[in-house]
Amino acid sequence: MTAITIEPPKVRRRFRKSEPLAIAMLACVAVVCLIILALLGVVLWLSVVEGSPGVEAHSYSLNNFAEMLTDHRIANVLVDTLWFSVVSLVVAMAFGLPAAWLAERTNIRGKTLLYTMMTIGMIIPGFAAAMGWLFLMHPRIGLLNVLATRTFGFTSAPFDIATVVGMGWVQGLNLAPLAFIMTAAVFGAMDPSLEEAAQMSRANPLRTMLRVTLPLASPGIMAAAIYIFTIGFAAFDVPVIIGWSNRIFTFSTFLYLLISPQDVLPKYGVAAALSTIVMILAAALSWWYGLMQKRSRRFAVVTGKAYRPKLHKLGWAAYPAWAFLGIFFFLSTILPIVLLAWSSSLPFFQMPSAMAFKLASFNHYRSLPWDLVLTGVSNTVILMILTPTVTLLVSIAFSWAVIRSKIPGRAFFDFIAFLPHAIPSIIFGVGALLVTLYVVQRAIPIYGTIWILLLVFTITRISYATRMTNSGFIQLHTELEESAQMSGASMPRVFRRILVPLLSPTLLYAWLWIALLTFRELTLAAILTSGDNTTLPMVVWGLWQGGGLGQASALAMIMLAAMAPLIALYWMIARRTGLMASS
């Protein structure tokens, strides 16, 4: 009789850190962390350096801070930036929050249309919306003002978009789709039992919403608000189109002014000193955001088969609700596009009249610098493909290191990965510009190429991508991986056969979102492009800046048309997978 001995399977509770893939991922995480810290380190270093960074003889002092503090414009800039961010936030929330509640907590009909109307505005880059609103509400040439003045006999224009509030309005409309998506996710994940209890106690819908729904959702809404506020704080495209020509500077545009002065060489030191202050503010906001995120999780439920929130019946209130949604859609999408189309068809912008219609043509479209546009298209397409791909690969490595690896200090990696959201991206742009020009120019000559854009775009999108991959990893129980290991699967095989397929809806959704943001990115491109590596938004801005308002409008229209399929795909996948852009 032969004794059969069964060897117990070799169970490894965790992957060994010596596995090649684990080593590669940890190395990738370490390198990316180093790059992020190096970019910020250069900015901090510059803030205490006197003189030009390229000059060998330089000294250290706090003079840059002194110069910054004595520049009376800085206080105005910070106040205007805060005010602009607050207005943007209020406008974004005023439209996004009720729409999210309607979508997730009511029985309103036509939710597909509602989602479309609320998210289609994402196709309009901030600079294009700003251009449209300038044509609409400029005190002298704004169509609305001219009409109002002619019709009602006002002595001065009733609307002025060229103010901090006006800029905040445009930025807020542009951010409302994000506010909608983020707060819809909050309402969707909220525990409905307390609401149901309130209704059982005969509380009316308004009372239930005010006393139960909103307090329950408030930490999540607050987290979304902080997230949107930080975007407003760092915004560049709306302030540069509307504010710049009206002497209103926000942090990003003022920083841009400092690094591209008209009288002397760039004041990198003062710009770095100002950036340092903003970094401290950003760190505080980031800490607050983290706190709100933790609180919001306390009110979430693990959605399962039994989870089915009771929806409020709207009844006749559906009509004003649709009117509200229609107004938003008209203001955020239709109006700017119509104004851009009108501007793109005229030799120079003017009021609609028989003469103006006679002058309308496609000349601006025909006369576009097509060689340059094609260079911009080619660079933008490459970046749109590579940025989300590289960002997600790096983010998977980060999430694995943070969620699965159990290596000491992994929370630090997560902290570093979140920095690019908290800190305005223009600071990373300046850091990258200086590092590639003065530190690594011989070893890694990427200045003036699209690779520098890829590097910085990737860095600045890591925060969002790691939030997505982190939550993806958290949702996947380790049992699946452990079972695969018990069956002898190697780590790459586990990733290939289990983790990546299970994460694929999240990854696809995140990929599209990052691709969309890359397509419309202007802030970093304005700092880092130098001819060969120009992108499509930069070509639009270059035309706008050079006085080609009609050509810029024509190219913006072409961009919008090109973005439409992308946003349709994004929206389709988001709906199909039930995923929402969460923080």
Added chain:
Amino acid sequence: MQKFSRLAVACLALFIAAQKADAAEPNAELKALAAAATKEGTLNLSWSQSTLAGSQGAALMEASMNKLFGSNVRIRFAPGAEMARIGNQLATEFQAKQPASTDIYLGSAAQIAPLVKFNMFESADWTKYLPERIKPQFVEVDGQFMRFNTALSGVTYNSGLAPSKPTKLDDFLKPEWKGKIASTPYAASFDVFLADDVWGRQRTVDYVKKLSTQIAGLMRCGDAERIATGEFLALVMDCTGQDALIWQARGAPVEQMVPLDAAQQRYYYLAVPKNAKSPNAAKLFITFMMTEEGQKIAYDTWKTDLHLLPGSHIGKIVDKYVAQNVKFKEVTIEWWLKHPEIDEGKSELIKILTTK
């Protein structure tokens, strides 16, 4: 006798044709330059889309230059930022030992003067390429900068919407202009007033402070569509007067006022950065811009040319003003460098203008 006359006319025509052919034929130096430029293949240019008609102008220049010199150089044009910003970028790239992002720098004395100390532009003996057109006085700072057109600074304004016809700078301090005018974020043309032999610092700062309370916003020179649309009714002060002519040609009611008590005659210069990727193509282009064909394209696209060259359109305008006893302050790089008080005061003007 009739036969003899016909023969004489034919001979004369042949002689003139031969003379013309000689003039158009590039000399050996120019031929060698064209060959070297062809070898480089591509010329990278960057300036504002409104300067020399941007990309469309570049295409015209490419075709005309290659035809004239028998070269084969492809121009890659990228619309750039303001002249000062491009200058800053070139200085940064030069200091960092990186190739220049544009092979030619186009700027006026205001932007070039701060860059001179870096010694970042190539010196060349330009007269040898086109001795019949390029005169030594066109070239400044040891052959680094070539004057290629003349600009008359003043105020560009919308004559259809202007509350009154301006004749002097003080007119823009009147209440009817308040909140309707723009200035540049770089104090264009006011900088010249800072010089001790023009207005001096105190008078200039006083004027700009008063003007700052009148202006609604900032715009770049060349962005005159904003004047044409009525977004701003005037640009006080502009860099040159050509925008008014450009927009008049498009049917817009835009005019320029040259303040007769403070008339300035500025130049735009072309220069080759030492770290240019295609230095020979750049030199060939600059030489081309000094030819009759180059000057014609400059005028057709930008309504400006060098008033010192024969047949200049701007020359006729200058002559008209001179006949009215207008005395222009000639603003050259060398003049600018002799007036350090300009750069000392310019930052103050910029701060005043960029603060609401």
